[in-house]
């Protein structure tokens with residue numbers, strides 16, 4: 017049955033009109049058909065749902081994350097503190113991913129996507145790694161995404177660091193997903209690669225050849241996140257990571273590049289000309305102390321916003337990104353508009369890659385919406401909504417995807433949230449034990 021959601025405060029960041037008080041949204045066949053200001057005339061076959069003056073935003077996008085790290089929350093720190101970025105990977109994340117098995121991977125996907133849903137994040141670009149459970153892992157993720165009603169881009173982090181068989185298995189898993197989900201509007205498969213510095217020239221050549229069989233497919237890779245990645249390309253005889261990837265035809269508009277902190281001005285030009293999609297992950301960059309992305313480059317390349325596994329809440333990421341940058345600026349210097357990354361650049365990137373308009377409240381886009389019970393202590397209007405989004409809003413009380421409520425009045429629909437969380441707690445204890453046993 018078609019629905020009309022009424023009595024809504026509609027917020028459409030970076031679109032016009034941006035703010036509609038006492039509004040309505042008509043949903044036909046899982047998509048937004050129209051919206052406007054009350055009153056609205058209902059057709060006989062339409063169901064009116066009175067939303068009680070809640071504030072509605074488009075469902076948000078996490079443009080780069082790692083659901084596999086969902087069970088790292090509260091995990092014991094390594095015995096010896098890492099001394100640089102590569103040691104952070106070796107002592108923490110490369111142990112965690114090797115310790116993942118079928119069950120702990122499933123628990124990570126479920127708990128990670130539950131946190132996204134609870135934060136009103138309905139589209140997730142995931143970068144997965146579980147080298148001891150490779151075959152079937154992306155199919156498992158797609159299955160959980162279907163169960164949760166979320167849109168997910170899949171990618172398995174191809175790398176040479178676990179030997180040639182693991183590289184081959186990761187590549188095969190990516191290629192299977194590219195074939196299996198080619199026509200699935202909910203899943204966007206990408207060819208995942210960890211990072212240039214853990215891939216040989218031979219492996220990059222293999223990737224280039226593999227993509228020939230999948231026209232339109234793109235890669236999802238960490239790009240010049242730390243200076244070590246840049247130096248590695250230099251040692252291999254390339255001017256930069258971007259130059260190296262471009263030698264293998266791996267810089268293009270279908271691909272997603274996370275971080276891009278240590279790129280050169282020439283690299284930025286090349287990425288711009290290729291129409292490449294870049295993603296900024298400010299809290300992760302601050303946490304790993306890898307440097308801060310240049311603000312001019314960020315504006316020029318239209319970076320999206322991701323959390324790199326640090327958190328599920330993109331409004332928090334936007335606020336913290338702004339504050340991290342502020343701490344390095346002097347009074348009077350302009351900051352980056354982090355809400356633009358989240359509500360303008362992310363939907364552009366996602367729409368380009370999934371191939372249809374999404375994560376906007378506009379006719380034709382899927383009805384992916386987050387509703388907040390927001391009783392503001394000051395006036396909210398068409399000009400000051402940014403401050404309310406960054407400093408006022410809590411968690412959504414209702415979340416809808418494809419026109420169906422996935423959370424209604426605070427309760428997750430059609431899934432046993434307690435069971436998912438109980439299972440994740442048990443799995444996390446097992447995962448942390450397994451990590452202890454790895455040298």
Ligand SMILES: [Zn+2]
Pocket residue numbers: 080081082143238274324
């Ligand atoms: Zn990452």
